[in-house]
Structures are given as C-alpha cells and as structure tokens.
Amino acid sequence: MGESLTDTESRTETTVPAPGGRRVAEPRRAAGAPERREPIETQQDGRPGPAEGHEAVMLLERARAEVDPVLRAAVGSLPGPMRRIALYHLGWEREDGTPAEGGSGKAIRPALVLTAAAALGGPEARAGAVRAAAAVELVHNFTLLHDDVMDRDATRRHRPTAWTVFGDADAILAGDALQALALRLLVEDPHPASPAAAARLADCVVELCAGQHADTALERRGPGEVTLDEVLAMAEAKTGALLGSACAIGGLYAGAGDADVAALDAFGREAGLAFQLIDDVIGIWGDPSRTGKPVGADLAARKKSLPIVAACASGTPAAAELAELYARPHDKEDLDHIALTVERAGGRDWAQGQAADRMARAMQQLARAVPDPEAAGGLLALAEFVTRRSS
Template sequence: MTHTTQSRTDSHEAAEILDEARAVVGPELRRAVDTLPAPIRRVARYHFGWEDAAGRVGGANGGKAVRPALVLAAVHALGGRPERALRSAAAVELTHNFTLLHDDVIDRDRTRRHRPTAWTVFGDADAILAGDALQSLAQQWLAEDPHPRAGAAVARLARCVIELCAGQHTDCALEDRAPTEVSLDECLTMAESKTGALLGCACALGALHADAEPDQVNALDAFGREAGLAFQLIDDIIGIWGDPSRTGKPAGADLTARKKSLPVVAALTSGTAAGAELAERYAGPPEPDELARTIALVEAAGGRDWAQAEAADRMGRAVQQLSLAVPDPARAGGLLSLAEFVTRRSY
C-alpha cells in the first residue's frame, strides 16, 4: 500500500467516524438542549444551526463533531463501550459550543459556520446567558451519567474550562499588544489552552469512561492536546490560504483584522525582511487591496512552512502519546485517523 493510498484510507475512515459520531451524538445533544427553558433553548438551537433566527427548523451544519468523535474513539481505544458514552460526548460538544458563544461576544465576531453569530441576532445578554446555560448543561449531563468515574469526569471538564478561559484571556491580551511584542512560545501556550485543552479533555473523558488507568488518561489527554495544536496550526493556515466557501469566513479575514495567528507570529518573529515589513503593516490598519501582499509576506517570512512543520511535529508527539496510552494499534486506529484527518483538511 503506497503512502497516498494509506492516507486516502485513513481520511475515508475519519470521515466515517465523524459521520457516525454526528449520527449517534446528535440526538443526545438535542435531547440535552431540549431540556433548557424556552428562551435559552431558542438561542442554543439557533447557535447549533437547528433553527433559523425566526425559530423555523433549519438544516444548517452544526459543526464537524470532532470532539464527540474523539470521546467515542477514546472509549473504543481503551476497550470501553462507546454506545454508553454518549453523555460524555454530548457534554464535550456542549462545552465547546458554550465557549464559541462567549468567544463570539468577546471577539465581536459576526459570522460562524456561514451564519450570523448568536449575539448579532439575539443580543449580547442572551448569547452570554445561553453560553452560561450550555456550560451548566454539560456538567449536568456528565453528572447524571451513572458510570462510576462521572465525578472525576466532571472535575476534569471543569478544570479544562478554566484553562479555556485563561487561553481566551491570553488570546485577547496578545491581540492588544504591538506586533513585535508577541513571542511564538506565548502563542503556542495560548493555543494549547484555547484549543488543545478541550481536545485533550475529550480524549481523557473517553478514557475515564473506559475506566482506564490514570497514566492512560493523562497520555490520551496529551495526545488530544498535541493533535489539537496541530489542528489549530492547520486552521490558522486555512484562515489565510484556505477557500472562503469552506471556511465560512471572508478570505483573509484574520489578516485584515490583524489577528496574531500562529503563522503570522512565526513570520513576525522570523528575523526576515518580509517579517519586518509585515510587522510594519500590522502596526497600522489594513489598506485597500493589501491582502495579496500581506499573504505573500507571511509566506515569504516562512510563516506557512513553519506552521506546516510545527503541525507535523505536534502530530508526531501526538502519535507517541497515543502509543503510550493504547498499545494495541488495531484499537488506536480511530483516534489516529481523527488526528490525521484534522491536520490534513483540504483547503
């Protein structure tokens, strides 16, 4: 089997795993959301893409379900029963969506998954409250799970949310600093907190559900964190060089907004002439028709190559952690496919 064929097989498997996760976790997620009081439920159903702003049933895409799929694949990898871990999978997806609701308010982002964000439709108050309610719903759903490690899962998810909050704080703080006053290490730490932590927690909750040993739980957490960082690096690359019809955001929106994404910070700190020119541009507001030149500068300063290489390096570390947690390669296949899938998305 050539490498290309292998990749295609993995990718196919990952798509199947994601479809399967959406199929089994979707109804559980809707069951959970439907227990919310009506006005909060409405905002949540809109945010998930199940309803339009007028409350009519809509068929928008509620996201890729990467995190629920990681929970279920982790349960499977450690010999548990994924069909019994739907509450854990739903809890992680509820938590992810709580953070999206709040991050959109904080970042004043107007578009998410090709649709207006909840705060632009319902106002800040209802978007904040719906996020708060989803955070609690996630904890409720986990805590009402009869499995014996549910308490440990609740505590772990809670600690993870605190890390997510710290990551979002640091993200805002870094955005407020001058382009030349941000280090790559700070940005990587921020990305690990903001993105890696919840992917790691998803894997850890799966491991807890399978009643794994503490070492395995922690190794799977580390696997998810490293894969999460690879995911974020690729997401940042897509944000600059990706197809807007796939990303759901206008082309180069992050650059126009002067976002300090990882490839940009790699370029800014590269010590190259292109990096210096980029820093100069980033210190001011975007000029008309500058986008192509800005993109070229990030690339010329090595931002794209660095991000690709760093993503590959993170994937290597992820695979290493995976082999520590799950010695049987046959059982680890699902998690590996998911990790490779998210770091190889077409763009």
Template sequence: MSQITDPAPVGAFPRLDWVDDLLTPALRAAVESLPTAERLVAGYHRGWWGADGAPRVSACGGGKAVRPALALLSAVAVGARPAQAVPGAVAVELVHDFTLLHDDVIDGDALRRHRPAAWSLFGTPAAVLTGDALLVTALNTLAQAPAGRADAAVRELVGTLLELVVGQSHDVAFETSHEVSVAEYLAMAAGKTGSLIGCACALGGALAGADSVRVSGLREFGRHLGVAFQCADDVLGIWGRTAHSGKPVGADLAARKKSLPVVAALAAPGTAARRLRELYRAPHPLGDAEVDLARHLVEEAGGRRAAEEEARRQTAAALRSLSLARPAADAYRQLHDIARAMTRRRS
C-alpha cells in the same frame, strides 16, 4: 458501531454516522432542556433551525462532531463500549458551542458555519447567556454519569475550563502586544484549543474506567492534536477560502490577530518581516489591499511554512502520546484517520 474500513483521503473527514447515531438524541435532549430563549439561540447556532425556530431541512447538525467522536473512540480504545462515553461526548460538544458563541462575540466575527453568527442576529447578551447555559448543562450532564466515574469526569472538565479561560485571555492579550513569541503562542493554543480536545479524549477513557496512565495518554494525544489543529486552522484563516471555512478569510489579518503564521513571520529576520511589523503597528485600519499585502509578507517571511511544520510536529507528538494509552488496533486506526483529517484540511 460501524467501522471505518479505509483510510480517509487527505483533507477529508472519516464518516462519523455512528457518532451522530449515539450523540444526536442525547445532545438534542440536552439542548431542549434549556430555557426557551437560550434553546432558540443554541439550536440556531447548531444549524437545527432558523432564527424563527422553524426546522431546517438541510440542517447538518453543526459541524463534524470531531470532539464527540474522539470521546467515543477513546472509550473504545481502552476496551469499552462507545455508549459509556456519551455523557462526555455531549459535554464536550456543549462546551465547544459555548466557546464558539463567546469567541464570535469577542472577535466580532459575523459568520459562523456559513450563516450569520448568533450574536449578530439575537444580540450579544443572548449569545453570551446561551453560552453560559450550555456550560452549566455540560457540567450537569457529566454529574449524571454513572457513580464512581462522574466525579472524575467533572474534575476533568473543570480543569479544562480553567485552561480555556487562561488560553482565551492570552489570545485576547496578544492582540495589543507588539511582541509574542512562538513558545507563548503555542502555550496559548494548548489552553484555548488543545485543552478541550484533550478533555474529550480523557473523558472517554475516564468514563470507560481506564487507569490513570491510559487516560493521561489519551489526554496528551488530544492536547497535541488540538495544537496541531490550531496551527492548521491558522493557515486556513489566512490562505483558505470562506466557502470552505464558513468564516471570512483574511479577517484575522484585518484585525491584526497574532496567529501562528503571523507570530513566526514577525519574529523572522529580513525585509518582509520588517514591513509586516510596520503594517501591524500602523494606527489606521487595514484595507483590502493592505490585508493582501500582509498575507504576502507573512508567507514571504516564512510564517506559513513555520505553521505547517509545527502542525506536523504536534501531530507526531500526539500519536506518540496515543501509544501510551495502549489503544485497541481498530480504535487506533480510526483516531489516526481523524487526526490526519483535522490537520491536513484542504484550503
């Protein structure tokens, strides 16, 4: 495994070529095992081929492989070879794609990774069924891990899936709720986003044979990191750029979604918060001018600052939890670099 020799610049992800070398063959084999229709949609979603199944020369592999990297590095952190955590890395990436496919359907998002979302090309049923197939394949991948560690790994993922469902359910419910507290939002984020990142780290430790204390430290590191990532993502969803995010910036405001900056702003005192509450409760769809106004009101009411501060708090909590896993020094540094890159992304 190649090492990261220098800290990553702020906003830049560390080079993860070594992760791709371990992950890609196993991940492609898992996707290739899907039924023909679902294989086409899954490969398109990952950017491996076009809607017609033709390979893409510029295919980027579908994201930065952050969750697999966390799984592999977590194994290294407790003294194992990263290859021991490959089933966990594959499983969390499959589950991540499952959640993205379903999220795009639920949210009606037409773009994913700078391309039309799978449901917008293949239809909602095909996207949902592909997500289901990826989920089954993820569980099957873990079930085939070495004896003595597969059971713990499957239990870890099953528990995570229950948290994901609860978190997603709360996220959807927030859209029609007039009042959502910051505490309620953070609990939702811990389930919807933090649980899978925590699972990735815990799977790395569990498949490496680490004891329960070290696995727990890795899990909590990932959970807090996931919440911090969600906070940062919420900021980019309002003040970022579509060219960088691959999704339409401002869409969450247009849909009146209650991301953390909005939740914090709605709960704030003052004129900006009052005007934002009126805008969010208006019966008509929000036009471009009103979305721009909402963006301004959220910032004026302190929503952006609150989300950025929460991201910093969650990152600090993540690193405190990581210390409980007693990680090897080099693995700690690499995990730290990934955490910093995930939570300080450029807009």
C-alpha cells in the same frame, strides 16, 4: 493540499513543509501506529463529506447520530429564549424558529470521547460514554458562542453568528447555559467515571478561559512583542485542552489507568495544536467558499495567529515589513499584500512544519496509550481528519 489551502477542489489534503524547507506529505508515523488514511472531504456546512470507506467519516457520522438525541434533549430543557438561541447556533433552527437542516459541526470532540472509550474498553465502554461525549460537545459550543462575541466574528458554518442575530448579551448567556447543561449531564450520569470526568471538564473550562484571556491580552501587544512560546501556550489552552480532555474522558469511561489517561490527554493536546496551526493557516489563506469567513479575516482583525508571530520572529526583511504593515491601518485591498509578506517571512512554512511535528508527537502519545495499532486506528483517523483539512 500541498500547493495551496485556497484550492476549491473537493480534496482537502494538506502537505506540510517540514522545518528547513523539506516538504513531506504527512507527519512521521510512530512505531506500531496504523498507517495513514486517505484525505477526507468536507461539505460546506462543516460535516464530513461522502467518502465511503473512510474510517473518520464513519466515526464522525456515528458519533453525531449517537450524541445528537442527547444534545437535543438537553437543549430542549432550556428556557424558551435560551433554547431558541442554542438551536439556532447548533444549526437546527433558522432565525425565525423554523426547522433548519444545517449541520451542527463535525462532531470531532464527541467522536474522540467515544472512540477513545472504545479503543480501551470496547463497545460497552463506548455506549456508556455517550452522555459524556454530549457534555464535551456542549462545552465546545459554549466556547464558540463566546469566542464569536469576543472576536466579533460575523459568520460561522456559513451563516450569521448568534450574536449578530440575537445580540451580544443573549449569545453570551446562551453559551453560559450550554456550559451548565454540560456539567448537569455529567452530574446526573450514573456511570462511575462521571465525577472524575466532571472534574476534568471543569478544569478544562478554566484552562480554556485562561487561554482566551491570554489571547485577548496578546491582541493588545504588537506582533513583534509576542513570542512563539507565548502564542503556542495560548493555543494549547484554547484548542488543545478540550481535545485532550475529550480523549482523556473517553479513557476514564473505559476504566483506563492514570498513565493511559494522561497519554490520551497528551495525544489530544498535540493533535489540537496541529489543528490550530492548520486553522491559523486557513485563517489567512483559506478559501471563503469553504471556510464560511471573509478572505483574510484573521489579518483584517490583526490577530496574533501562529503564522503571524512566527513571521515576525523570523528576523528577515519581510518580518520588519510585516511589523510595519500590522502597525498601521489597512484596507481590504492590503490583505493580499500582507498575506504575501507573512509567507515571504516564513510564517506559512513554519506553521505547516510545526503541524507535522505536533502530529508526530501525537502519534507517539497514542502508541503509549493504545499500543495495539488496530485499536488505535480510529483515534489516528480522527487526528488526521482534523489536520488534513481546508475549511
């Protein structure tokens, strides 16, 4: 949505102001890339909403249907206490262990694995990459369990986070178990690409940890002491790395060459940065009824998110006011004023403009890896899905 990310209507399109104040409805399209699709709706549980004919919806639903049996089998192999926490986190059980119908997320990362494999290797390559797609989803959920503890986030997917229900230690251990399951899935996979995929995913986990460490370190510094280059590098490691790995692993399972795998990784990373930029906007201005988090949650936690750092680096009077506001204690009543100050200092426009630029770069990388627009269409639809959202 162009006007506001707090709109509660069913559509979730975000129009993004480009640098210099020019407002564009969508990022630039790389030469030869497929045209953009319509915006996708999402439901409150995070799953894509009913939007018949939308390619992203079909890809996400298909990926979830293919990957969930592998995930359930893997989680079912865990010892009882770890299994209970994982099933709760994934939305398949309630706190008391009874079955739940909540969604376990949008399945964006496994969909990227499977769609990249299909783009370069066809249906057979897609079918062979299901275990790898499940492994990527397990790593993603490992990071969520740990992030929720470190960030003290109390809600995820519209219900209490695992650490608030089971405690910090148990949530961390469940996350560790999911990471181990991911690597086991790849080690036991007879596909010839599995060793390379396992090595890439392990490298990705190291990068994710480095990104989280950087994020934690940045939180101990004042907003005016953090540079945009630092926070962009941190965001790439925390968010872009796993999306890039998902795309690259799909390419590996399709038998793609090094150049195509590298381009797919770059495509995912750029789309991941666009996703993080929009996510940071939502973290300040998002509608709690759609995000599942309290209003202004990122501001209340004094996160050095991308719009905050951009606002503080703007050199405007509003930037000085924001630094002062962030340096002192504030109540919930102050959050609206802080959000307005970030906007006045240009943080929101900068983040949305950067998201448009990153999507343009992503399209260029995708055209290198998959020059056939029809074959690239699924990956394009998924990239647009993650950046045209309000929750």
